[in-house]
Amino acid sequence: MSTARTSAWRRFRRDREGLSGLIVLTLFALMAIFADLLADPVGLDVTKAAGKALDAPSWAFPLGTDHAGRSVLTMVIHGSQITLLVGLAATVISMVLGTLIGITSGHFSGMVGGTLNRLTEWFLVIPYLPLAIVLATVFPPAVPKLIAVIIVIGVTSWSGTARLVRAQTMAIEARPxxxxxxALGGGHWHQMTRHVLPNVMPLVLANTTLTVSIAIIAETTLSFLGLGDPLRVSWGRILEQAHDLGAIDLNAWWWVLAPGIAVVLVVRAFNMCGRALERILDPRLEM
Known part of the structure; x- marks a missing residue:
């Protein structure tokens, strides 16, 4: 197993697209981890803003300021924490649900497998965004908004993973x-955990990197629509404020451009890593 991981890492390092994506993700991860050192969180307080309203990019404020005089760079740096946290946490929920349901529906036939397969198809055909909006609006007020957004994204994005895992499970089930x-008396739990799960994990791993990008876009969209946590700064929240206050009409392009580019870079980086993992785990995809 260690030799296989070493070989996979060696091939990943030779993949320019995957390595470039990993470098970008590492930079954003470091930015989120050391956000308090890179930018004073006091700058997020509207009452303690140090700049002028809608000030264009300058040496003092490299990405300009918002309507309250807060540094857009400071907001983007601290917004990376919430955006990446929601994306990663929602992906964990999505991957766990998708893997469990996919393996179970592929392993069992009859009512159990059929019901889970119909459930997966139901989530696949229902438009994702309207379903997420409905779930986000009906969540109990007692649940923190950030937790609600994570759960909503996680429980609405597992169906694609479940379909892939189910197909792989059915292929594995036919192996000698x-x-x-x-024939030796291995039960269902033994078969699924000792034989099926290890063989579908490479597929799950490759799909995880692609699902993170979907979760980040979902968080940005929900926040932009006003369904995110209003007390926390995220990239989607920055875009929502810029839109509501007419940043484009006021020619404050930097207010929209900075968080928008951040979202695009992170999503693109995750997709690059996912494509590289797919090529490594499935040699047939190599050109």
Whole structure:
């Protein structure tokens, strides 16, 4: 196993697209981790803003200021924490649900497998964004908004993973060593955890990087629509404020451009890493 991981990492380092994406993600991760050192969080307080309203980019404020005189750079740096946290946490929920439902629906036939497959198809055909908006609006007020957004994104984005895992599970179930395991008395739990799960994990890993980008776009969209946490700064929240206060009409292009580019770079980086992992785990995709 260690040799296989070493070989996969060596091939990943030789993949220019994947390595470039990893470098970009590392930079954003470091920015989120050390946000308090890179930019004083006091600058997020409207009452303590140090700049002029809608001041264009300058040496003092490299990305300009917002309507309250806050540094857009400071908001983008601290906004990376919430955006990445929501994206990663929602992806964990999505991957766990998708893997469990996919393996179970692929392993069991009859009512159990059929019901889970119909449930997966139901989530696939329903428009994702309207469903997420409905769930976000009906969440109990007692649940913190940030937790609600994470759960909403996680429970609405697992169906694609479940479909992929189910197809892979059904292919694995037809292999001879699964027949031998059943003949030797291996139960359902033994078959799914000892034989199926290890074989679908490479597919899950590659799909995870792609799902993170979807979750980040979902968080940005929900925040832009006013369904995010109003007490926390995120890239979507910055875009929402810029839109509501007419940043484009006021020619404050920097207020929109900075968080927008940040979202594009992170999503693109995750997609680049995901494509590289797909090529490594499936040699047939190599050109």
């Amino acid at each position: 060593y699964l027949e031998r395991a059943r």
